[in-house]
Amino acid sequence: MGAAEHRRRLVSLAYPVYFELLAGVTAGIINMAWVARLGGGAVAAVAVATNVENLLLGVILVAGSGTTVLVARARGAEDSAAIRSAVRGGWVLWALVTPLVAIGGYLCREPLAHLVLGGSGGSGSGSGSGDSLPLATAYFSIALPGIAVFFATNVVDGILKGAGDTRTPMKLAILANGLILGLDPLFILRFDLGVRGAAIATVLGRTVALICGFVVLHRNGVLRQAAQAAPNRAGSLSADARRTAETGLPMSADFVARMVGALALVAIVARIGVSEVAAYGIATKAMYVATMAFYAIRQAASIRTAQLLGAGRDERRAIGRQVLLLAGSLGLTALLTLLAAAPWIMWAFGSEGEVAEAGALYLRCLGPYLTLLACFIALGGVFEGSGGSPALARITACGVALQLALAYSLSGSGLPGICLAMALAMALQCAAIARMYRRTEHPTATDCDDRGVRISVTEPDSLSPDNRFA
Structure with missing residues (x-):
């Protein structure tokens, strides 16, 4: 295709x-x-x-x-x-x-x-x-x-x-x-x-x-x-529930890890000052316009990858390339928009004075992180749809922990230091998922689906309905 x-x-x-x-x-x-x-x-x-x-x-x-x-x-x-x-x-x-x-x-x-x-x-x-x-x-x-x-x-x-x-x-x-x-x-x-x-x-x-x-x-x-x-x-109800839980639990863990990390980051930003906390809170809400687009691509990639694997077609590499193209374009658009319109974005959310100034600085420093985040989040959908979500959740958990440690260390530089910590941690997460993606270029003779069932990725025709959903 x-x-x-x-x-x-x-x-x-x-x-x-x-x-x-x-x-x-x-x-x-x-x-x-x-x-x-x-x-x-x-x-x-x-x-x-x-x-x-x-x-x-x-x-x-x-x-x-x-x-x-x-x-x-x-x-x-x-x-x-x-x-x-x-x-x-x-x-x-x-x-x-x-x-x-x-x-x-x-x-x-x-x-x-x-x-x-x-x-x-x-x-x-x-x-x-x-x-x-x-x-x-x-x-x-x-x-x-x-x-x-x-x-x-x-x-x-x-x-x-x-x-x-x-x-x-x-x-x-x-x-x-x-x-x-x-x-x-x-x-x-x-x-x-x-x-x-x-x-x-x-x-x-x-x-x-x-x-x-x-x-x-x-x-x-x-x-x-x-x-x-x-x-x-x-199968039995318990078997059906177990398969669903095994598939969905890593995705849930990924989401919860990011939520907990975001809440913990607020406490670190609070060490800088009250205006910075307010600016961080407003800027985070403004970021939803961009980050929701990244997660939308992730869900689309997950659905598309799962459908094709179910049909016996391993097209993770092709889907991944298109996902990176779409997400990277959105990330770069977000970067340029924040650079040009950061003060107006803060004004639109009703901020003024020191809060508006701190928020505009934060948004302008956030561009590199958002671009990396777009690629990581969106490409993750390919692995969610193909059974790689446990590894993805581990990368996210380690990345969140690293981000908090770096943010604590760099908080003395104010909100730009927080942005640098976020970008560095996300760069390492991108490197980890890139390594996972490169492995799809040379697949082994067998791989495992999201429920641990071994499936062929080099011989798609061998994927009969019976062994796909054993």
Whole structure:
């Protein structure tokens, strides 16, 4: 298959994922914009609750991401029974994980609120900051049981993406955000429910979108055929769940490692000064516009690679080249944009004075890191789709640890030192993944898929449906 065709397929899969990811970030911004009328305490409560939800996303990624890869692999093989097993595995994991998080989180909502707010929520003055703890607890009392809907939506999205449909998850995310935008003022202000109203609006908006997602799943021809697959070709529920967990766990670990590293980096930046912390926080939000594009390409590469391997075609090298071309172009575009427009970006986020100055400097120094990050994140999709995600997760974990150590050492140079630490650590991660990629140029006689099943990569015709999904 030609390079142009690979590139077209990747773009077709990636752009809906990009808008879906941006829509997910927007939900938290919508809530914060409406609760801002209730005072600083309410804003703090919703802000920390949103951060907790982002971290919990890493939990369900085990099911969502694992299901995407396995469904894509089975679809490429045109194996309906394997699709059925992959879908069942995702839902079994959802059923196992969700009660622990939803019920456990609800029962521990007050200690959790105290943990994430620290000492800032229990006392204070002005702007309602002393009310943050009870407000966060109130938000958690609705949002944590409602996490079941959020988790189910992630599994639905994973199934649809594995089946090659990335547009429906985008439409569902936009629908949910549109409903949240309309329901927020109704529940927060009209019904005078405050932060509880924001949580209720979020859960209701996502519930409607989830129902629509189930309708789409039911109408999908590939999935309907898989649901009718012969039962004697489907494994046990525990085996299905184990395969999904083995596939998705490294991807989840990769995500959680980056989230934890980002939170730890805030503490290091805090050693420099208050203005720098504020500038770092604003600049990080501005970076989402670029980084979400990198992750969109990653998901597209994962789906495409898994589909072709399922069909017995090892085209990792060709896909990787197109991924690097797309991601590298986006990274360089981000670099040039930040160099030219950094002050205006900070102004657009409402910053001024020392914060705006520090943020503009940080954004201008961030370009090399973003370019390297684009290549690493996007190329990682090739390995996620071909069973290399455990090695990828190890590279990420080591890279995050190195980044924090370097950032601590270079923090004396201010935010430019932080950027240098991030770029150096990412350069080493890129070197490691480049080594993995070069190994695909001379594949061995056998390789292992994402579940440890040995498959041929030099003789694609030997990949019969039976041994692909043994």
